[in-house]
Amino acid sequence: MNIGIDMMGGDFAPLEAVKGIKLLLEGKVERDKGQGKDNNDNNDNNYNHYNNYNLTLFGDQPQIESLLKEHGIDTTNIKIVGTSQVIDMHEHPTKALKEKQDSSIAVGFGYLTKGMVDAFISAGNTGAMMVGSLFSIKAIEGIHRPTIGAYMPRENGKLGWLIDAGINSDCKPENLVQFAMLGSIFAEQILGIENPLVGLINIGEEEGKGNLLSQAAYPLLKEYQNIQFIGNIEGRDVFLDKADVMVCDGFTGNIILKLAESIHGLVQRRNIHDEFFDMFEFEQYGGVPVLGVNKPVIIGHGISHAKAFKNMISMAEKMVERDVVGIIKSKL
Amino acid sequence: MNIGIDMMGGDFAPLEAVKGIKLLLEGKVERDKGQGKDNNDNNDNNYNHYNNYNLTLFGDQPQIESLLKEHGIDTTNIKIVGTSQVIDMHEHPTKALKEKQDSSIAVGFGYLTKGMVDAFISAGNTGAMMVGSLFSIKAIEGIHRPTIGAYMPRENGKLGWLIDAGINSDCKPENLVQFAMLGSIFAEQILGIENPLVGLINIGEEEGKGNLLSQAAYPLLKEYQNIQFIGNIEGRDVFLDKADVMVCDGFTGNIILKLAESIHGLVQRRNIHDEFFDMFEFEQYGGVPVLGVNKPVIIGHGISHAKAFKNMISMAEKMVERDVVGIIKSKL
Numbered sequence: 001m002n003i004g005i006d007m008m009g010g011d012f013a014p015l016e017a018v019k020g021i022k023l024l025l026e027g028k029v030e031r032d033k034g035q036g037k038d039n040n041d042n043n044d045n046n047y048n049h050y051n052n053y054n055l056t057l058f059g060d061q062p063q064i065e066s067l068l069k070e071h072g073i074d075t076t077n078i079k080i081v082g083t084s085q086v087i088d089m090h091e092h093p094t095k096a097l098k099e100k101q102d103s104s105i106a107v108g109f110g111y112l113t114k115g116m117v118d119a120f121i122s123a124g125n126t127g128a129m130m131v132g133s134l135f136s137i138k139a140i141e142g143i144h145r146p147t148i149g150a151y152m153p154r155e156n157g158k159l160g161w162l163i164d165a166g167i168n169s170d171c172k173p174e175n176l177v178q179f180a181m182l183g184s185i186f187a188e189q190i191l192g193i194e195n196p197l198v199g200l201i202n203i204g205e206e207e208g209k210g211n212l213l214s215q216a217a218y219p220l221l222k223e224y225q226n227i228q229f230i231g232n233i234e235g236r237d238v239f240l241d242k243a244d245v246m247v248c249d250g251f252t253g254n255i256i257l258k259l260a261e262s263i264h265g266l267v268q269r270r271n272i273h274d275e276f277f278d279m280f281e282f283e284q285y286g287g288v289p290v291l292g293v294n295k296p297v298i299i300g301h302g303i304s305h306a307k308a309f310k311n312m313i314s315m316a317e318k319m320v321e322r323d324v325v326g327i328i329k330s331k332l
Numbered sequence: 333m334n335i336g337i338d339m340m341g342g343d344f345a346p347l348e349a350v351k352g353i354k355l356l357l358e359g360k361v362e363r364d365k366g367q368g369k370d371n372n373d374n375n376d377n378n379y380n381h382y383n384n385y386n387l388t389l390f391g392d393q394p395q396i397e398s399l400l401k402e403h404g405i406d407t408t409n410i411k412i413v414g415t416s417q418v419i420d421m422h423e424h425p426t427k428a429l430k431e432k433q434d435s436s437i438a439v440g441f442g443y444l445t446k447g448m449v450d451a452f453i454s455a456g457n458t459g460a461m462m463v464g465s466l467f468s469i470k471a472i473e474g475i476h477r478p479t480i481g482a483y484m485p486r487e488n489g490k491l492g493w494l495i496d497a498g499i500n501s502d503c504k505p506e507n508l509v510q511f512a513m514l515g516s517i518f519a520e521q522i523l524g525i526e527n528p529l530v531g532l533i534n535i536g537e538e539e540g541k542g543n544l545l546s547q548a549a550y551p552l553l554k555e556y557q558n559i560q561f562i563g564n565i566e567g568r569d570v571f572l573d574k575a576d577v578m579v580c581d582g583f584t585g586n587i588i589l590k591l592a593e594s595i596h597g598l599v600q601r602r603n604i605h606d607e608f609f610d611m612f613e614f615e616q617y618g619g620v621p622v623l624g625v626n627k628p629v630i631i632g633h634g635i636s637h638a639k640a641f642k643n644m645i646s647m648a649e650k651m652v653e654r655d656v657v658g659i660i661k662s663k664l
Binding site: 155166169170201203210211212214234235236237238239240249250251252254255256257258259260261262263266269270272274276277 | 498501533542543567572581586594606609
């Protein structure tokens with residue numbers, strides 16, 4: 001397995017990316033030591049997996065090299081691909097990708113397309129990561145609108161999955177059905193929720209309620225065999241454990257996500273310390289995958305720190321190991 | 333002034349309505365006493381206002397009479413109109429209004445249409461109140477979509493106004509402009525916010541961001557002279573003091589409202605006591621007016637208690653005194 005990492009993306013690049021790699025590799029070494037001691041043959045897979053494990057880092061080579069050294073990181077399994085350009089957070093995605101062909105994001109997608117890495121991660125410009133995915137590895141045949149979801153804190157302490165979280169503002173009913181399928185696979189394979197319950201975000205409980213989109217999507221979701229559809233859920237249900245996968249258009253989803261993201265600040269400024277409201281610190285979650293494209297791509301929060309980078313890399317590994325893309329294809 | 337009240341609407345009817353009337357009248361008597369002592373001529377208006385003040389109560393006459401007596405309410409300014417039917421919370425609005433012509437809601441709207449009351453209040457079936465408004469007193473000429481807004485708690489301790497909060501799920505750009513106008517007048521006249529700032533709820537800050545609706549509404553709002561438009565606001569801005577009036581379609585608004593409503597329960601179940609989060613107890617706000625119809629109509633929360641009824645009656649008074657309907661007409 002070879003995971004590609006954009007080292008120049010995010011507000012604290014490349015330092016926090018390097019620290020994330022350190023965290024990740026230390027965890028792996030610890031696990032391997034444990035396995036060696038147990039001499040447990042069942043773990044061979046994992047052990048070999050680490051031996052076959054490679055990271056490919058895209059970015060400013062001298063800077064990355066010196067940071068790796070400074071943090072005492074064993075570079076046996078690490079390859080650096082030097083790139084000379086950086087796409088900034090607020091650049092126009094299409095224009096930037098076209099003009100900055102030696103940027104860490106553009107070169108990373110080149111490696112991904114050619115199969116020289118198995119997954120690609122960045123905490124950089126979200127738009128450039130979306131456009132890069134759509135133009136290089138492309139949407140899976142049959143997927144109309146690749147999408148991004150978002151974690152949703154829930155009162156039961158387990159995360160739910162909101163999808164679409166802001167990529168597709170205007171949707172057709174069929175898009176919502178695909179979001180439901182993509183979200184269910186993600187919830188099952190990555191969040192570890194068996195037979196995830198899917199709710200349609202709406203403004204009433206009964207079938208027939210809602211706007212034209214949700215009215216039309218409801219019967220399609222009800223008929224669709226690949227998901228466990230429980231019907232409509234309302235705004236008041238988002239933070240409860242009613243549905244594991246919450247489906248909506250990207251406009252609605254983005255409003256919900258940003259509203260949810262604002263709650264942590266409100267709680268902190270009121271000096272409230274509470275386990276449940278700690279879940280609203282979204283930076284801790286690392287990144288989210290672009291679902292519906294042909295290879296695993298993970299996009300991180302701009303202000304990602306070491307732990308977030310570590311989590312993103314782990315998610316990319318899981319996406320590869322579980323063959324999430326293959327599972328999606330099998331449902332089409 | 334004559335305010336009509338549906339005594340049979342809400343989960344605790346007619347008891348809580350009676351208790352609300354008691355609270356209201358006690359407040360008025362206190363004010364009048366104070367004014368007598370001060371012998372302040374400037375307050376003559378208010379004093380006379382109470383003398384010319386009447387309440388018309390629609391509902392089960394014997395039950396209301398006995399409750400008024402039981403609560404020691406002075407009935408000098410109160411008239412009861414006996415009605416024999418009740419529209420339940422979950423009845424189909426149009427059907428119920430047609431079939432239950434002697435219901436408190438139907439009779440109340442009859443009085444309002446004929447000018448026998450100046451405003452009408454109910455904590456009953458919201459749909460029936462909307463349909464009743466549209467079919468009896470009707471939309472103001474030039475208003476395409478009458479609407480209902482919702483209070484939004486804000487970190488600065490002052491309430492904002494979200495509009496539409498769930499009546500018009502699918503909107504045209506011009507509808508949002510009228511919501512902005514209606515919301516601004518409400519914020520100015522009833523919430524007492526001078527030159528209220530209007531924000532368009534969207535998924536990005538810059539003009540051009542958003543779904544087709546918000547992209548088309550932005551330039552119309554920018555051009556419109558009757559409001560103070562500040563541009564887009566995002567989900568994260570809803571609970572801040574960025575905009576006083578937050579404009580969106582009723583689908584988005586209803587999701588935001590119900591999500592906001594759910595926060596109080598979450599906070600309570602975590603045993604958190606906090607002034608700001610107390611603002612999320614929406615029942616305290618009484619009711620909201622149907623904006624854009626020809627007379628003041630106030631719809632209350634189903635679980636309204638005495639204080640909510642008192643607040644609804646006070647709001648109806650303000651709507652009449654300030655001639656909110658006349659101000660709306662002047663902007664068209």
